[in-house]
Amino acid sequence: MVLYGTIVNGICIIAGSILGLFFTKIPERYKTTVMHGIGLAVILIGLQMAFSTEVIIVVLLSMLSGAIIGEFFDVEEKLNRLGTWVGSKFASADDHSGIAQGFVTASLIFGIGAMSTLGALDSGLRGDHEVLLTKSVLDGFVGLVLTTTFGIGVMFSVIPVVLYEGSIALLATQIEKWVPESLLNGLIVELTAVGGLIILAIGLNILKVTEIRIGNLLPAIVTVGFIYYIYQLV
Template sequence: MVLFGSIVNALAIIVGTLIGLLLRRIPEQMKETVMMAIGLSVVVLGISMALKSEDFFIVIVSLVLGTVIGEWLRIENHLQSVGNMLERKLGKSETGNIAQGFVTATLIFLVGAMAIIGALDSGLRQDHAVLLTKSMIDGFTSMILASTLGIGVLFSSIPVFLYQGGIALFANVIHQFLSDELLERLIAELTSIGGVMIIAIGINILGLKQIRVANLLPGILVITAIVLVQHHF
């Protein structure tokens, strides 16, 4: 079953979130310290990912162009509007900042190399080992995030399933058009630009500066286009 790994990953996030919500009654001081620990860990993770690039200049160019597009499309504002709507329906006092939890968790779960490699393995070889390993990591991470950010983390399971499931379903098509060498380069650059976004998330969690991380997302499409053009020319 091609989608098995993606389904398990989404379910792990949901279960982890539900467990995390049960832990929300921990003291505020402990929550604050836990969030600082998460923020620092996320920054370190982002730095390690960002260093994967073979040509960091194109990462910078992609981030700049992607940010211009993201600001023009106001992606962060639209996500915040959806979060606000859900908060009105579910009650913000009980659920926390849904938009923040959703955006933070989604980016953490999607921008790493495991999401791409695992989905490709599921689609090409029906080998779900990478995604099952990622599921355990995401389940634990969602539990920690949900204990502080609330139920918004649960909704990240939807884009995780759609993103990884889509790659798995179209893996054979992707493999036909991209050589192993090109695919490896593309994964490295996507991991790098994703790492920068992860650093931005960590900065947000630490409260050092509020960065509209969602507006950086078009950079992923820009760097994909640049790598493909470089390869062919």
């Protein structure tokens, strides 16, 4: 079943988030320290992914073009509006911003990264769900911790995550017909590096070191494909 890994990932996010709702009374200092730990771990993951690049100019141009497109369409604001709309259906007006923050933060942490992309590709190309199953365990735990801070908004991140991974897995079943294996392997490396920089930005925001508009960098995940293809033609 092509979507097996994706479905398990979604279930684990929901389960972790539900468990997290029972631990919202944890003292604030515990939450703060735990979030600092998560932030540092996210930074490490982002750095490891970013350093995988083999063509730094592709990563640079992807981030620049992605940022321009993201600012033009104001992706960050639209994501926040979506999170606020979701929150308005399940919480009082005072809680909307918190739910929106939880939705956006969790969606980015769970959805952007090597494990999401590579895991979904493995599911589609080879029917191997090991990467996504491993990610599911990690996401369940992280979802639990995030929910103690951000609340129920974390649970709704399952929607974009499942759509993202599921779409890649289904597309991967057909992608070999259109994309040569050598090109696909190189693209995955640069896509991982671009995702790593965005993950790094998430970690810095979690630590409140920066206030990077991460949503406005997301188009880089798409532009890297076009830029890498052009690079291969030059």
